[in-house]
Amino acid sequence: MKKNLCMTTLAAMLASAAAAETGVTLFGVIDTGLEVLNNTPDANGNASRRSHLNSGNLWGSRWGLRGREDLGGGLQAIYHLESGFDSDTGASGQNGRLFGRGAYVGLAGKSHQVTLGRRNNTLYDYIYPFDPTGMAAYSALTHDAVLAGRADNAIRYDGQFQDLEMTGLYSFGYDGSLKDGGEMAGAPRIGRELGIGLRYAPGALAFGLAFDQRHGTSHASQGIADRRLAAGVSYSSGSVISYFGYRWFAPTSPDMSSRASNLYWGGLKYQATPAFSMVGMSAYTDTRGSAADPLTFALLGTYDLSKRSSLYLLASYASNRGGSNLGVNGFDEQIVSGSNQTGVIAGILHQF
Template identity: 45%
Template sequence: MKLRYGFAAATLSMLSAATFAQSHVTLYGILDVGIEYLNNVPTATGGANQVRMSSGNMSTSRWGLRGQEDLGGGLKAIFQLESGFAPDNGSLLTNRLFDRAAYVGLQSRYGTVALGRQNTPIHDTGHILDPMRYAPRYSLWTNDDILAGRTDNAIRYDGKFGGLTMSAMYSLGRTGTGEIPGNFKVDRNYGASVMYENGPLGIGAAYDEFQGTSVATADRKDRRALIGASYAFGAARAFVGYRWFKGDVGTLPGSGSNLYWAGMRYAVNPSVSLMGAAYYTDTRNSSADPIMLVASADYAFSKRTDVYFNIGYAINRDGSQLGMNGFNGPAGSPANVVAGDDQIGMVMGVRHRF
């Protein structure tokens, strides 16, 4: 009898272990906080110096859950929930709990199809091709934050075949204001990308287009195309890229612009890495063409914890208004720098991953 019970207990234990082996959930996150100095920050009486604690300098602070379940036959169910927050004051970055990701999907050897709030394909391609790795400050993202965009109500496909990665996405309402009966164009967003990586070479291209967020602005659209490449030689990797923009939704100054960039990353040793980049915006039909120069040094105590120091210089010509934390936004948004004034920025911080 004891042998029978022992055999049953062992069998149940093995079945339980097999079940847990087929399904798992991971809690993860990043905390990034630093002290930043900026000059020529707008005030009621002109420009002034500012020293502040800033969250999310090299990486947006976040926490999240991701998981998968093995359904058999090479098919898996996947999900991800991710929330951005500001550790300097403990607040959410937006009024959404999961502002960075909230999706569920199916994955097989033919690719992944997911539904929910997700990155756009141009976001993921730009992240790979930016020397500064899309840091929330002092990076390609600063020059055009839509490149680091996310979209609501999205259906997205991703497939990886050897060194080739292809993505396509269609959103029924990019900001959540779409899905209006009788007008499918309101807030619509779609895009695609292709990335090829083979040894030291990486080449990528992406396209993104979205409509206005109301019935009155449904025929307005912002279109972006991006292309870039990187090449590694020894401990260094060089980058070049170009982004074309044309639109009237109002997400950038003017009705169109060309953004060019070049830069490099260099691993001095396993603990120390250096990055530098130059970004130039050519605004269509205007001489307000800013230039941003940035450099960064990073020291890793471990795979999880590092400290960094970034310095940048934004050169604003003929009234352009690019600060180290981005362009002056749409009407009502605070400006990052006095129009036409240059800006120097420096930030030193610590980042921990878990």
């Protein structure tokens, strides 16, 4: 009996040690809602109403694996695989990539890490916390989708210095789905992306700053770069959090100066009860040298059924002025040219 007890104890100790050295986590989100839009073009181009199921309205639907191995001396090997999908159809997201939301491996210490692979850009991770809706479908992303961009073929450093976080990213070709999108011999600027980010959060007040530069994805456009500088601030006071954000955008080519713009947004989040929260925000794009300056408003109500499941109602109104053509989901074909648009989404989200 003593021998069996010793063997059982030893097995338990070995299992505990193995668990401490290596950890693998399966995680995911399924977010699906019913969206209703007005002023969408029908087959003849006339204004019509559209009703459809839509995925990833608050959080992108995804599943993934992440893990780490203890290498000793405070050093760990880490990896992250995250697959985005459309929960209304089951199709892979991010242009059909298997792990389009992230795929990287690296080394991490107590306060520093270096990773290689597909990563969020610096705008995504360092400006996202300053959008009141958390970069939901109707948010600052409506005005600029690159605020939640990702980069293939990236090397990224992340550091934590007490209340200060910082990051730096270099991509050899941010869109590997393009035939000649990067990593071309003799043309290192094709598809190159650079980014840096800082966030300081000592308490109720938090600040974020991020810079991103993307070069063209062809031999002809490699010398042209889109530059974005964004900043955000938030302040928490009891059950209310206030937000403000700004993004400056300019291409380096004078021939493309008409695309330059300033984007402003702000809003409030109110935690009415532990389970129910409300958000109100507005965003405005000032297109430099043009009167085409769209304005959007968004309202979001979220009710948590549990720690993992939530119901939500998200609504937005896009006001187009001076010839702008912005829908509640962005600058795309889902709005009749010159019209304003209203969108409403009712959905459910579950985390696992």
